[in-house]
Amino acid sequence: MKVIFKIALGIIAAIGGFLDIGDLVFTTQAGALFRYDLLWAVVLGVLGIGVYAEMSGRVAAVSGRPVFDVIRMRMGFGIGLVALIASTAINLLTVAAELGGIAIVLELLLDAPYSMFVVLAAPAIVIVVALLPFGGIERIFGYGGLMLFVVVATVFHQNPDWGDVARGFVPSLDSSALYLYFVVGVFAAALMPYEVHFYSSGAIEEGWTEQNLKENRLNAIFGYGVGAVLAVALVIVSGYLFHPVGVEPSDLGTVALPMQGAFGETGLLLALGGILFCVGGAAIDSSFAASYNLAQFLGWEWGRYQGPRKAPRFTASWLVFLAIGVAIAQSGINPVEITEYSVVFSVVALPLTYLPVLLIAGDRSFMSDYANGRIATFLGWIYFAVIVVLALAAVPLLLITNGGGG
């Protein structure tokens, strides 16, 4: 019984950690522009992060190596450094976007200006992290994120044409550049690497061994599986309400409108609350991912649970990254725009951080009996091909569609 409970907690944590401002923005826009036609891309992306996370978790548990250890060890210093620089830059944009997202939601709920909340969000995060016990971060943000199940309730309240919805799960390649841009965007928003880097480092901090492999697999399947349900629900409610009247969602607040429509103020508050916890958790995950990557690449001592005394450089870099995130969020650029850039650039850099993990996960000399089996190998390589194609298409599509502006 206790084991089931523990696994359930892990799954909840994975759910909460999955949705961030990138998913919220891209799913809502995808629904508004293309109704249900991009549902297949959402599923493809979530399956992808499941594959990447399962491999990274397994590598961490069996070999004790987090992602950036694998990257430097397998690809060497030069390529590893490129991966580090790209990854850090993208993570900083992500931190800024998530901090901006927190500020937007707080502005929508309370009557105070955005810039005040951006400045307050960072110290608040530091305090929260400092005070929370072991595993507390994942749990709080996981549970809070569950409020977003009001979106699933909204789907049933709206009662869309299920035939149309079902058709959305069948891949179709509309030839418009805008559609393809959103295929990339929705996929990339689901497969944000910082989440996996955070997960793999967390596994090592918790002392995972081969005993935890089952848990790892369940997290990957159910955690992201339920996350997929939420992402799909977001596309549907947005497609149902926004597509027929031509709404173009460009603000985070728009994401909550369908829930307000279905359940009034309660729906609105649950939606905003869920968004706040998801985005807040993501701010923590992405800022730590940046510090984890830096410290692991350079060989420093690292760990959230080590604290500033045992891992001072790691902790200092975390604070610096948060501060840079605040600065970017305060620069006056709309966080939704920052999000779009962070998502698109993250898929461009994704092959660099994905391939080494795939290679090591399949390497028996590191993984002994736990190396990739036939399914994992097949999925792993298919996804690598998909990722490379999307990485090459991302920037051209961004330019052609003028950032999804059409």
Add this chain to the structure above:
Amino acid sequence: MSGTGRKRVRSLALGLLAAALLLTSSGCGDLSNDELNRGVESLSALAAQGQLVANGVARDATKATYARAMARTLGEEAEHEAEKLADATLEEPETADQRHAAVAVAGEISGLLSELQTSPGDERHGELIEKQLEEAGEKADAIVAQLSGDAP
């Protein structure tokens, strides 16, 4: 790198920069028929979103701070769109009437949204604004139809 090598790299970089500038500027400030179309479509989108917010106010099914903040953001976007449409020079002078109408609609929408911003708790007012936003949206759609009719 040798001297000639460096020169080649430099001219290549300049060439790329020039190309990039050309692509991005492409008639900066000139409003083509397509861009005018896009602008008016986004006005229609803003009106539609405004309607949803106003509807929440009308049914007393929303939070005042949310409605106010949303109305403000949407209103700012409408104003921004109005400025863009008003300031730009038209590529095709025949669309002057539509541009004029579009700027007027944008002003209407932004005005309605500011009203919503000041009274986000007033249900009757919200109902009125919802209706007027619907009308403004229809006007925008009519302009789009005219523009598509005009297009060769």
Add this chain to the structure above:
Amino acid sequence: MKGEGEIYVVHRLLDEQICDSDGRRVGRVDDIELRGSPPRITALLVGEGLYPRRLPRSLARLARRISGPETWGSNALRIPWEEVDELSSTVKLRKKAEDLGLGMGDDPRRWIVGRLPWN
């Protein structure tokens, strides 16, 4: 053949995480010193001063400007091969970090945190 085996060890050792006898992380194998014929590993080299060596020529100059010149004892450290205890998923050393001059960047005494009253 012995030569190939040695090269494989060098290849695997390079960029590996180094831990001291307490299990603390104290840097990575940034370079390896080989001496003699046939070449034998005589020392592991650690430090930012060694990064420019690992980069292609075009970037090495910029890197050198950032990391500063190779200063043995400060940004470049030499760990004699005899100090290596075990090779598993990390390179484990026989001694503690301070004894070898490693991991100074994470020395709490250097950070104000170490001097805070409750630490």
